[in-house]
Every structure is written in structure tokens, then in C-alpha cells.
Amino acid sequence: MHHFHRLPLLMIAALALPGCLPQTKPAAQTTGAQDYAAYCSACHGSGGMGDGELAAELAKKPANLTGLSAKNGGTFPTTRVMAQIWGYAGKKGQDVMPDFGPLLDGELVLYDGGAGTETPTPTRLVQIAEYVKGLQK
Ligand code: HEC
Numbered sequence: 001m002h003h004f005h006r007l008p009l010l011m012i013a014a015l016a017l018p019g020c021l022p023q024t025k026p027a028a029q030t031t032g033a034q035d036y037a038a039y040c041s042a043c044h045g046s047g048g049m050g051d052g053e054l055a056a057e058l059a060k061k062p063a064n065l066t067g068l069s070a071k072n073g074g075t076f077p078t079t080r081v082m083a084q085i086w087g088y089a090g091k092k093g094q095d096v097m098p099d100f101g102p103l104l105d106g107e108l109v110l111y112d113g114g115a116g117t118e119t120p121t122p123t124r125l126v127q128i129a130e131y132v133k134g135l136q137k
Contacts, residue, residue, distance in 0.1 A: 031131075039128070047066065068081065085103065109123050
């Protein structure tokens with residue numbers, strides 16, 4: 001008799017699990033500026049000019065991130081910038097930029113990078129892209 005009473009409770013517990021969506025987690029603890037300083041400025045420079053302290057030692061010159069909008073007809077290429085960062089995750093050693101894994105973990109937000117579609121995107125990635133957008137000349 002007791003088994004029959006316990007069963008519905010287990011089913012409710014199982015049904016409640018999909019409710020744990022990433023969007024319900026608290027906001028990221030770092031700002032775009034902090035993440036940029038930690039992950040990007042060594043190569044791209046604190047102002048994004050491509051003149052970080054590591055730049056001279058690199059075979060490939062770090063891009064000047066202040067001219068991305070200008071090169072793109074006046075529109076900040078958000079999706080391309082994110083793809084540049086995102087695309088490097090897990091490919092450490094294959095190219096110049098390091099693995100930004102930590103930036104891609106954690107909370108997701110729905111973000112429209114300009115394509116008209118909202119995509120679940122890591123919060124810290126959005127913050128960095130917004131920060132780089134703010135560096136445009
Ligand atoms: C170890 C040095 C290094 C670090 C750290 C680094 N980059 Fe780069 N980045 C480069 C180099 C070199 C290039 C140009 C060659 C290439 O694409 O690999 C580049 C290219 C780019 C481009 C492409 C620019 C264009 O014209 O499309 C973007 C955007 C970019 N980086 C953003 C970032 C951001 C944001 C960060 C921090 C999350 C970062 N980079 C960290 C070295 C670095």
C-alpha cells in the first residue's frame with residue numbers, strides 16, 4: 001500500500017527538474033571591463049588599439065579593436081566578435097588567442113547580436129562584446 005503512495009511524489013520530483021533553467025541563476029559577478037582587462041588587454045591593449053604588452057612577441061599582430069565598426073560600414077559586428085571569442089573555446093594551441101573557456105561557462109542570457117534572433121549566450125561573452133563595442137572610435 002505504501003509504495004503506491006510514494007510513486008506520485010517521485011513523478012512530481014522528476015517533472016520539476018526541467019524547471020532548473022540557466023536563466024534563473026544570478027547575474028555574472030564580473031563586468032565586461034574586468035573580463036576585458038583579464039583576458040584581452042595583454043594583447044589588444046587596454047584601449048583596444050592592438051598595443052598590449054604581449055603584442056610585440058606575437059607572430060600575428062593583435063587586431064585593433066577600436067576600428068571594427070568603421071571597417072564594417074559603421075555597424076559594430078557583434079556576432080563576428082562573439083564568434084571570434086566563442087570559436088576559440090577548446091581550440092587552445094591552434095591559433096594565437098587563448099582558450100576563453102571560463103568566459104563561456106556560467107549563466108546564459110537571451111541575446112540578439114543584430115541578426116534579429118535571440119540566442120542563449122553566455123553573459124560574460126555578451127558583456128565583453130558590449131565593452132568592445134564601447135571602445136569603437
Ligand atoms: C594572446 C593574444 C590575444 C589575446 C589574449 C586576445 N586576442 Fe584577440 N586577437 C589576437 C590576434 C593576434 C588577432 C589577429 C589574428 C587572429 O585572428 O588570430 C586577434 C583578433 C581578434 C579579433 C578579430 C578582429 C577582426 O578584425 O575581426 C577580435 C574581435 C578579437 N581578437 C577579440 C578579442 C577579445 C574580445 C579578447 C578577450 C576575450 C581577445 N581578442 C584576446 C590576439 C589576442
